[in-house]
Amino acid sequence: MNIPHPNTFETILLALMLLVWLWQFFFLFRRILPVARHKNTSISDTDLPPVSVVISAKNEEENLETFLPDVLNQDYPDFQVVVVNDGSEDDTDMVLTRLKAEHPHLYITRIAPDKKFYHGKKLPLSIGIKAAKHEILVLTDADCQPASDQWLKHMVSAMRSQHKELVLGIGNYKKTKGLTNLWLRYDTFTIAIQYLGFALRGKPYMATGRNMAYTKQLFQKTGGFKNHIYVASGDDDLFVQEAANKTNTTVCVAPQAHTISTPPSSFKKWREQKMRHLSTSPHYKKSIKFSLFAEPVTRELFWALTLYFIFFPNFALLILPFSLLLFLFKLIIWKKASDKTGMGKVFWGLLLFDIVQPIIIAFSHFGNLTGSKKRKWK
Structure with a gap:
């Protein structure tokens, strides 16, 4: 040469x-x-502790109608689902009341509408966590569907088998046709393997609020969201920034443990969502x-x-x-x-x-x- x-x-x-x-x-x-x-944790069918699933919902009647039954019908021995109706002005309350009649383990709490006071997502989540009766909390969103009825087993097994306090999961988008959908799923994939990889190397820095789990004790010990309550987003990544470390955090990447969301309908809507998520990054560690x-x-x-x-x-x-x-x-x-x-x-x-x-x-x-x-x- x-x-x-x-x-x-x-x-x-x-x-x-x-x-x-x-x-x-x-x-x-x-x-x-x-x-x-990474080797996925084997799920356990025995000695599973009770769990509280916490969901905040604001004007989510259609999503609750479609996706909440899959959360309520998880193959898990003892769990409750806490849904906080955050001042919804649609028929969210009607949907929840009907589902409550069919599923006694659904617990509903409400925040009255107040157009003069904007409080974001952290207040309803804090109320839901306070209302949860079990120590282990699994958090997701109203527009999310568990990938399988083994979702809770996988998330809790990852926590219990490794004696951790916080589990980072994957929130995926539904696959549809088109280049925009491929871009949305690719961007989600690259972000997921990045924050999961950092966590596996002992440097957890974020999670997705669509699929994560932690103990109530960790939430209380960290002070909940009080140190970043002024930031509109950050109930997931900013909480992880404060609460997670190399010894108390693990990941759950099993395909059956994903949550699936309907993707934004356009690139413009995705960008608006992305900007909201990126608004928390200035608060990350140097x-x-x-x-x-x-x-x-x-x-x-x-x-x-x-x-x-x-x-x-x-x-x-x-x-x-x-x-x-x-x-x-x-x-x-x-x-x-x-x-x-x-x-x-x-x-x-x-x-x-x-x-x-x-x-x-x-x-x-x-x-x-x-x-x-x-x-x-x-």
Whole structure:
């Protein structure tokens, strides 16, 4: 291989490419590979402690009608479902009352409508947790459907078998046709394997409120949501930031333990939702913010430098094999993580979205900086 002697500019680019390559490889190996290698906990059919499922619902009559029966009909020996009707103005109360007659283990509590006082999601969740009669809490949303009737068994077994206080689960989107749906599921997948991988390496930093579990004692010990009550979102990730550590947290990635949600109807609605979720990121720990910032930046640099060396090919024979090796390594890990979590062939989205994902997320962050600072929970 005849490689010319690099000039100063090319030396800088080659050194930068080496740093980018090393960081990306490190991130894949340390933060994502643990998910692909994780062994799912076997569920237990005996000695299962009682559980309280907590759901906050605001104008959710259709979703409660459709999805709540699957929560109420879990194959679990002793559990209650606490639904907080948060000032709904539709027929939520009627739906809940009817379901209560059919399912005695459904407990309903209500917050009166108050148009002068906006309180977000944390208040109804706090009320629901206080009303829960059992120590183990499993949280989900009104628009979520358990992937199976073994959902509770998997979540609780993960907690009990490893003697943990907090379990991070997966909230997936329903698969439909179209590129937008593939993007939504791919983005959800990449976020999930990232926060799960961090947790498996002893650095838990977020969860999804659509599927997580913790003990009431942990909630009380942490002070609930009081330290970030002023932030509209964060009942999941900001709570994890305060309550989780490398010894009290585990994950549950079994496909039967997912919750499934109806995806946003358009890319615009997804972006609005994404901006609301990203509004909590400034409150993350500095080390986490650095890692989450460095990964997409080095990823974009990786692609930019790879394309540069393709169009200016003096060092293409040196760079391209390493670029191909890194991308194939990432694709293999994505596939194994997809298989482990039961999220299907969504890993192929890597071929379409790996370059554009950081750009789209950056525009969502920018929207938070330039738009309204008050992202309301709906």
